[in-house]
Amino acid sequence: MASHAIEIKSLYKIFGPRGADYIDQVKSGLSKTELNAKYGHVLGLQDINISMPAGGVMVVMGLSGSGKSTLIRHINRLIEPTSGEVLYDGVDVCRMNDRDLREFRRHKTAMVFQKFALLPHRTVVENTVYGLEIQGVPAAESEKRARYWIERVGLTGFENHYPNQLSGGMQQRVGLARALTNDAEILLMDEAYSALDPLIRVDMQTVLLDLQKELKKTVVFITHDLDEALRLGDKIAILRDGGVVQQGTGQEIVLHPADDYITAFVKEVNRGRVINVETIMKPLAGNPEGMPVAKGTVLEAAARAMTAAGQSTAHVLDEASRPVGTVSLDTIIAAMVTPTGHGAETQQAA
Amino acid sequence: MALCDSLPALLCKFPALSDATIRAGRKTIDDGFRGFVRSYGTIIDAVVQPLQVFLNFIERLFVTSPWPIILVAMLVIVYLGSRSVKVTIGTAVAMYFIGLFGLWNDAMVTLAITTVCTIVAVVLGIPIGILMARFDRVQAVVNPTLDVMQTMPSFVYLIPVVMIFGIGKVPGMIAVVIYAVPPMIRLTNLGIRLVDKEVLEAADAFGSSGWQKLKNVQIPLALPTIMAGINQTIMMSLAMVVVASMVGVGGLGKNVLGAINNQFFTVGFLNGFALVAIAIIFDRTSQAFGKRLQKHSEVVHG
Ligand SMILES: Nc1ncnc2c1ncn2[C@@H]1O[C@H](COP(=O)(O)OP(=O)(O)OP(=O)(O)O)[C@@H](O)[C@H]1O
Ligand SMILES: [Mg+2]
Numbered sequence: 001m002a003s004h005a006i007e008i009k010s011l012y013k014i015f016g017p018r019g020a021d022y023i024d025q026v027k028s029g030l031s032k033t034e035l036n037a038k039y040g041h042v043l044g045l046q047d048i049n050i051s052m053p054a055g056g057v058m059v060v061m062g063l064s065g066s067g068k069s070t071l072i073r074h075i076n077r078l079i080e081p082t083s084g085e086v087l088y089d090g091v092d093v094c095r096m097n098d099r100d101l102r103e104f105r106r107h108k109t110a111m112v113f114q115k116f117a118l119l120p121h122r123t124v125v126e127n128t129v130y131g132l133e134i135q136g137v138p139a140a141e142s143e144k145r146a147r148y149w150i151e152r153v154g155l156t157g158f159e160n161h162y163p164n165q166l167s168g169g170m171q172q173r174v175g176l177a178r179a180l181t182n183d184a185e186i187l188l189m190d191e192a193y194s195a196l197d198p199l200i201r202v203d204m205q206t207v208l209l210d211l212q213k214e215l216k217k218t219v220v221f222i223t224h225d226l227d228e229a230l231r232l233g234d235k236i237a238i239l240r241d242g243g244v245v246q247q248g249t250g251q252e253i254v255l256h257p258a259d260d261y262i263t264a265f266v267k268e269v270n271r272g273r274v275i276n277v278e279t280i281m282k283p284l285a286g287n288p289e290g291m292p293v294a295k296g297t298v299l300e301a302a303a304r305a306m307t308a309a310g311q312s313t314a315h316v317l318d319e320a321s322r323p324v325g326t327v328s329l330d331t332i333i334a335a336m337v338t339p340t341g342h343g344a345e346t347q348q349a350a
Numbered sequence: 351m352a353l354c355d356s357l358p359a360l361l362c363k364f365p366a367l368s369d370a371t372i373r374a375g376r377k378t379i380d381d382g383f384r385g386f387v388r389s390y391g392t393i394i395d396a397v398v399q400p401l402q403v404f405l406n407f408i409e410r411l412f413v414t415s416p417w418p419i420i421l422v423a424m425l426v427i428v429y430l431g432s433r434s435v436k437v438t439i440g441t442a443v444a445m446y447f448i449g450l451f452g453l454w455n456d457a458m459v460t461l462a463i464t465t466v467c468t469i470v471a472v473v474l475g476i477p478i479g480i481l482m483a484r485f486d487r488v489q490a491v492v493n494p495t496l497d498v499m500q501t502m503p504s505f506v507y508l509i510p511v512v513m514i515f516g517i518g519k520v521p522g523m524i525a526v527v528i529y530a531v532p533p534m535i536r537l538t539n540l541g542i543r544l545v546d547k548e549v550l551e552a553a554d555a556f557g558s559s560g561w562q563k564l565k566n567v568q569i570p571l572a573l574p575t576i577m578a579g580i581n582q583t584i585m586m587s588l589a590m591v592v593v594a595s596m597v598g599v600g601g602l603g604k605n606v607l608g609a610i611n612n613q614f615f616t617v618g619f620l621n622g623f624a625l626v627a628i629a630i631i632f633d634r635t636s637q638a639f640g641k642r643l644q645k646h647s648e649v650v651h652g
Contacts, residue, residue, distance in 0.1 A: 078551055106557030117552035121570045121646050130566075131556040162646040182556070 004089040005054040006075060006186065006218060011084030012048075013070055013242070016041030019082045032241045044070040045242045048084070052235070055216035057208070059223060059233030061265070067242040068222045069114060072190050075220060076109045077101060088186070106135050110182035112192035114222075116171045118163040124150060124174050125159045131182035142181070149177040152207060154200065168195045176204065180211070187219045194224065205231055226269050230254070238262055250274050272300035272336040280335045281316045281325030288315035288323035295319065303332050387514050398520050405466050405519055412458040412465075420458070421445055428631060432638035437631075444627035453624050459601035460591055461628065467523055467587040471531040472580060479538025479579075480564065489539065496532040504529050504593050512597055522599030526590040533582035541575030542568045577640030584632045588625060602628075 014022055014035070022030065022039055032043040045067050052058040060068050073079040074086055077093050086093040088108070096104060110131060118127050125146055132142035150159060153173040163171050172195040179187060193201050205228060211217065223229050229236050230250040237247035238261075246258040254274045257263040278295050290313035293302045306314055306329055316325040354362040366372075387394070412420065424445065429438045448457045482489045499507075508525050515521035545568050553567045569576075595603035602621045609618030 076555055078555060102557045102559060104557075105555060109555070111552070111555040113548065113552055113555075115548050117546075117548040119549060119552075119567060119570075130553075133566075134556050134558050134562055164646055188555075 004185070004218065006052040006058075006220070007085070007087040008048050008050045008052070008071075008074070009085040009087065010047055010049060011045055011071075011074060011086065012082045013044035013067075013074070013079065014041050014082045015044050023083050043242050044079075045074070045081075048242075048244055050237050050244065050247060052218060052220060054218055055212075056234035057212065057219040057221055057232050059221050059229040059236045060239060061223060061226070061229055061236060062239035066239040068239060069190050070242070071239065072111075072188050072220055072222055075186065075188055076105050076111060106131070108184055109186045109188060110179035110184040111188040112172075112175045112179045112190060114191040114194070116163070116168075116175045116195075118171055118174055118178075120163050123160045123162055124155060124166070124177075127163065127174055128177045128181050130178055131184075145183070146177070146181050149180045150174075152180070153177045153204065169197060169200060172196060173200075173204070185217055187217050189219065189221045191222050191224070193228065201228070208232060226266060227273070230269065230274050238265060251276065251279065255279065270300075272303070273298050275299050275335060277302050277314075277316050277327050277332075278325060280331055281327045282331075284315065284323055284325050289326060290314045292317050292323070293327075295324070299332050299336050302327065303329065303336070306332075383510070383513065394514060398515060398524075401470075401523065402520050405463065405523060408466050409459060409462040409519075412462040413455055417449065417454060424631075428635050431635040433642070434634070434638060437634045437638065440634075441631045444631060448624050448627065451620055451624075453602065453605075453621065456600070456602045456605055456621070457624055457628065460588075460603065460625070463519070463523060463526070463591055463594075463599060463601065464584065464587045464628075464632075467526045467530060467591075468580070468584050470523070470527050471534050471583045471587070474527070475531045475534025475579065475583070476538050476576065479535045479576075480542065482535065482539040483542035483568075492535065496535060499528055500532050504590060505596075508593070508597055517598040519599055522591075522594035522597045525594050525597065526587050526599075529590045529593075530583045530586040533586065534579045537575050537579030537582070538572065541572030541579075544575065545571045574640050574644040577636060577643060581633060581636040581640065584636060585629060588629045588632070592625070 012023055012026060014020070014026060016039070018039075019041055022035060022041055026035060026043060026046060030038075032046075035041050035043050048071060050058070060071060062068050070079060074081055075088075075093065077086070077096070081094050084094070088104075093101070093104065119130065122130070125143065128146035128150055129139075129142040132145065133139075147159065150156060153176050155170060155173055155177065158166065158170065163174065166174065172192065176189075176192055179189070179192075193204055196204060208219070208221075209232065212219070219232075221229075221232055223232075233250055235247065236250055236253055238245050238253070240261055246253055246262050251274055253262060254266045254269055254271060257266050275298065276295070277293055277297050277299065280299070290311045291306060291309050293305060293314045293316055295316055295318050297305075302314065306312065312329045314327055315323045316327060318324045421442070425438055425442060428441045429435075432438070445457075448454060478488075478492065482492050504525065507528060508521075511521045511525050511528075515524065549567060549571070550563065553563045558566065591599055591601060592603035592606050595601070595607045602625050605621040606618055606625075608614070609621065
């Protein structure tokens with residue numbers, strides 16, 4: 001199953017009865033606060049341009065109210081945009097007629113909701129099969145697939161419980177199982193892990209990463225947790241007040257935060273797990289020294305390997321196993337504890 | 351009044367239309383209506399014919415079946431609905447006394463018409479309620495109509511019903527249904543409108559069609575409210591069968607009407623209590639059933 005990229009092009013959303021009337025003013029610079037004060041409309045999204053990698057995980061981050069849920073709901077058009085395009089496979093989701101949209105939602109997308117949104121009158125199994133039932137998959141087949149995912153999210157034994165008999169974290173995993181059972185190309189996950197305890201959360205991250213290795217779905221994943229974002233995201237976009245402040249790989253964002261907002265965001269991150277050795281290596285001068293480490297190894301893993309081997313220098317190998325640079329344990333540790341990028345000096349002083 | 355003496359006549363006596371004008375207008379409308387009934391009488395009869403047949407069938411079923419069968423059937427239904435031994439025993443005792451005082455047959459007639467009226471009200475009310483929930487425009491039209499139906503004194507709409515259908519069981523039944531259907535419609539509408547937006551959104555996200563949403567989400571989640579509507583409809587039908595006895599519906603209501611006319615204190619109260627007993631049986635059973643439906647709908651977590 002080949003997944004496709006999702007392209008979002010100059011997407012705007014203004015909440016309110018006459019949103020379309022103010023779009024021109026917003027495009028020419030009316031701010032969210034002004035729009036609300038003057039016209040009582042809420043600017044949900046402004047000028048969003050994101051190209052989400054096919055078969056990869058796109059993480060969307062941002063503070064509460066920054067428009068993450070609004071953005072993800074545009075991808076399956078649970079919210080109508082005020083202007084702009086959402087392209088999947090070259091087709092604008094926002095222009096689909098009702099029938100095409102229904103087919104698109106049935107077969108191409110699955111969604112996990114921030115507030116779970118389970119059907120309270122249905123048991124765990126009955127909730128999990130919902131998507132397949134809507135598609136018209138025979139009951140026996142859908143139940144088999146549902147049970148597989150219920151087991152995978154660790155809810156075996158609760159198949160016949162009702163949502164109100166489960167804890168919040170368990171309900172969230174039902175929502176997750178319901179989406180995964182659908183086996184869709186696009187997986188939309190709105191804070192799908194926020195109600196989970198740390199252990200189960202890491203477990204569910206692993207489930208998603210394993211799934212990605214096999215099936216390469218196009219995942220849109222919303223989270224507040226930067227470590228989670230860095231672990232899962234092939235690409236990260238950070239929103240503020242409905243606009244994209246910065247987008248790029250985790251490393252790019254951690255190393256070169258675009259402004260103070262992002263700097264504040266990435267301050268607490270475990271840099272050793274984000275930065276790769278080639279980012280800090282010195283060009284090779286003379287013969288390769290010490291042990292080899294592969295390009296793409298994160299600093300923490302490299303340091304661990306070097307300490308274990310009792311080496312203080314290592315050389316970096318590229319994809320073709322040619323030595324391309326050299327790192328020392330000192331530089332690795334220095335890079336792990338030194339914030340770089342925007343406002344780095346002030347942080348160091350603090 | 352003293353004040354009126356010093357004021358122009360126009361301010362003291364409301365400038366009503368002249369008696370002659372009103373009389374002429376009234377006559378035109380009444381004659382027109384009568385003419386309408388006369389020319390469409392056969393069509394109207396044909397339309398209500400199936401109702402008549404259905405009603406007669408149910409009534410005969412209730413009245414002519416041996417009482418032990420009816421009693422056992424009632425107890426089984428009450429138990430299945432309420433899952434309460436207390437309510438079931440209460441039903442048995444109430445029916446025993448109704449039989450003891452010689453009111454069994456009348457009670458059966460009343461039960462029959464209440465059953466039919468409730469079925470008709472549910473069959474009409476639920477689809478109208480669904481349409482109302484779906485389209486705001488339908489709601490804007492239906493709501494004031496229901497207000498009129500509920501506040502208009504029931505005796506008033508007996509007049510056109512009798513003019514159209516004459517005296518008999520079916521006109522009585524129609525009067526009862528008009529009176530009893532509004533809560534059914536209103537609560538169906540309310541129940542569907544109260545369904546959690548998030549759950550509906552999830553149904554949408556998985557690509558549910560309108561019908562799938564209705565069947566899988568809206569109706570099941572509205573069911574407890576709809577049950578409350580059915581409960582009220584039953585109560586109102588029972589209250590109305592007394593009034594409907596004025597146009598020829600038999601049963602307990604007719605006895606009450608007779609008792610009023612003849613000042614039979616004991617007969618009046620006996621029949622009244624029999625109606626109360628039946629009302630309580632219906633109420634407890636349908637409420638307990640509604641509660642059971644609701645068991646999983648409350649959101650505890652999240
Ligand atoms: N239906 C709506 N009508 C009006 N304003 C809305 C509506 N939905 C969202 N908003 C506004 O849009 C903005 C973004 O909301 P959104 O739910 O997307 O935030 P979020 O980033 O998901 O926040 P959180 O992390 O708390 O979930 C908020 O200012 C919110 O008030
Ligand atoms: Mg949100």
